[in-house]
Amino acid sequence: MITLKEALTKSAEELAILRQELEAKAKESGLNAYVGFESSGEGVPILIKDNIQVKDWSVTSGSKILQGYIAPYEATAVKNLKAKGMMAFGRANMDEFAMGSTTESSCYGPTKNPYGEERVPGGSSGGSAAAVAGGIAIAALGSDTGGSIRQPAAYCGCVGMKPTYGRVSRFGLASYASSLDQIGPITQNVEDAAILYDAIKGHDDKDSTSADFEIEDIANNLNPDVKLTIAVIDSYVEAADADIQKAFADTVAKLEAAGHTIVRREMSNTKYDIATYYILATAEAATNLARYDGVRYGTRAESKTTEELFYNTRSEGFGEEVKRRILLGNFVLSSGYYDAYYVKAQKVRHLIRDEYNKIFEDADLILSPVAPSVAPKIGALHDPLEMYKSDMYTLGVNLAGLPGISLPVGKNSEGMPIGLQLIAKAFDEKTLFNGAASME
Ligand code: GLN
Numbered sequence: 001m002i003t004l005k006e007a008l009t010k011s012a013e014e015l016a017i018l019r020q021e022l023e024a025k026a027k028e029s030g031l032n033a034y035v036g037f038e039s040s041g042e043g044v045p046i047l048i049k050d051n052i053q054v055k056d057w058s059v060t061s062g063s064k065i066l067q068g069y070i071a072p073y074e075a076t077a078v079k080n081l082k083a084k085g086m087m088a089f090g091r092a093n094m095d096e097f098a099m100g101s102t103t104e105s106s107c108y109g110p111t112k113n114p115y116g117e118e119r120v121p122g123g124s125s126g127g128s129a130a131a132v133a134g135g136i137a138i139a140a141l142g143s144d145t146g147g148s149i150r151q152p153a154a155y156c157g158c159v160g161m162k163p164t165y166g167r168v169s170r171f172g173l174a175s176y177a178s179s180l181d182q183i184g185p186i187t188q189n190v191e192d193a194a195i196l197y198d199a200i201k202g203h204d205d206k207d208s209t210s211a212d213f214e215i216e217d218i219a220n221n222l223n224p225d226v227k228l229t230i231a232v233i234d235s236y237v238e239a240a241d242a243d244i245q246k247a248f249a250d251t252v253a254k255l256e257a258a259g260h261t262i263v264r265r266e267m268s269n270t271k272y273d274i275a276t277y278y279i280l281a282t283a284e285a286a287t288n289l290a291r292y293d294g295v296r297y298g299t300r301a302e303s304k305t306t307e308e309l310f311y312n313t314r315s316e317g318f319g320e321e322v323k324r325r326i327l328l329g330n331f332v333l334s335s336g337y338y339d340a341y342y343v344k345a346q347k348v349r350h351l352i353r354d355e356y357n358k359i360f361e362d363a364d365l366i367l368s369p370v371a372p373s374v375a376p377k378i379g380a381l382h383d384p385l386e387m388y389k390s391d392m393y394t395l396g397v398n399l400a401g402l403p404g405i406s407l408p409v410g411k412n413s414e415g416m417p418i419g420l421q422l423i424a425k426a427f428d429e430k431t432l433f434n435g436a437a438s439m440e
Contacts, residue, residue, distance in 0.1 A: 038088075040088040053172035105319055154421075161184045163429065232265070
């Protein structure tokens with residue numbers, strides 16, 4: 001597949017042919033990465049995760065409850081990429097409402113991993129990553145609330161980048177956990193990720209959490225020769241499978257050989273990431289998903305009374321994982337438990353962020369695994385707690401609001417891709433991308 005950079009030099013006619021080829025190949029592939037082939041705008045086709053609004057498209061967040069909903073407006077990220085020679089083409093499969101780590105909770109059925117069709121592509125942006133890795137998308141947008149860009153990119157051997165919270169407008173992204181959600185690129189290489197990130201980033205009056213200062217473009221000034229101080233947390237890495245640990249050690253050796261300085265650091269709060277995240281994310285989700293009541297959006301269930309309308313629509317429209325999260329979220333927000341869980345988790349979130357910031361006092365980047373294993377088999381993570389545990393390396397970045405990028409560093413003995421992530425301090429995407437470019 002041609003890269004995003006190359007595609008941006010093609011004529012309108014060449015791009016029209018390319019789009020037809022992509023659609024034909026996607027339909028043939030059997031990956032179930034696309035859930036629609038809508039197109040909007042002109043230029044290089046970018047695959048859009050099914051929770052990002054493109055005006056006049058059916059946008060469903062992978063959920064039955066949004067069948068029939070047509071987006072009446074456009075996400076700012078989409079508007080921005082259209083101004084840079086790109087267009088929205090195709091909707092990518094995802095876990096329902098971005099809740100999941102495997103893309104198995106989609107109402108359209110699971111997406112398959114191009115490196116092994118019995119494996120998941122990761123999630124929740126599994127359709128985006130599988131399509132880029134499978135040669136049926138040039139580049140894609142995903143969203144990352146607790147790893148949903150970086151983890152599928154790692155499972156599928158492509159590059160996935162989560163911007164600093166506030167750097168990319170969330171306007172038009174279906175909210176899962178508003179204090180954690182960010183839109184970001186999934187691409188074939190680091191330079192393409194920088195091009196797509198440059199295109200979508202920037203202040204937006206329509207998102208009150210959008211950072212109100214601009215940062216220079218990155219793609220044109222990428223410097224793979226920078227020498228950086230990179231922190232590694234040995235005790236943290238020890239929880240990963242042996243093949244991940246080996247890839248980690250090999251990468252550290254390569255970074256040192258390339259002239260970077262490796263410093264060993266400790267972090268003691270990472271053990272709280274999963275509990276903190278799953279309290280805060282479910283609390284926010286329970287609140288955000290209250291709007292799907294059968295009145296305003298999508299499908300409406302048969303009912304005689306208004307109460308029945310809410311009840312039936314939500315019972316029939318939401319899948320099992322989404323219902324579980326709404327129950328959990330309402331539980332931690334309910335009186336009697338609010339202080340014990342929700343308020344406590346907010347406090348711990350600050351401690352988690354402070355610990356990252358302490359490391360960035362004398363390190364430019366942190367190198368960490370993205371997931372404790374390679375892509376699991378479809379159906380293997382049926383226990384929700386096991387699935388939540390597999391998010392252990394990605395959640396902290398969202399809780400702390402930091403930028404992170406996941407990069408392929410090799411394959412295990414079964415040929416499954418292994419990805420590692422670099423993490424930078426807030427709004428230091430420049431160093432993040434330079435570090436990533438130096439690893440390619
Ligand atoms: N797996 C995590 C969850 O289910 C992260 C999902 C995401 O980043 N959207 O919440």
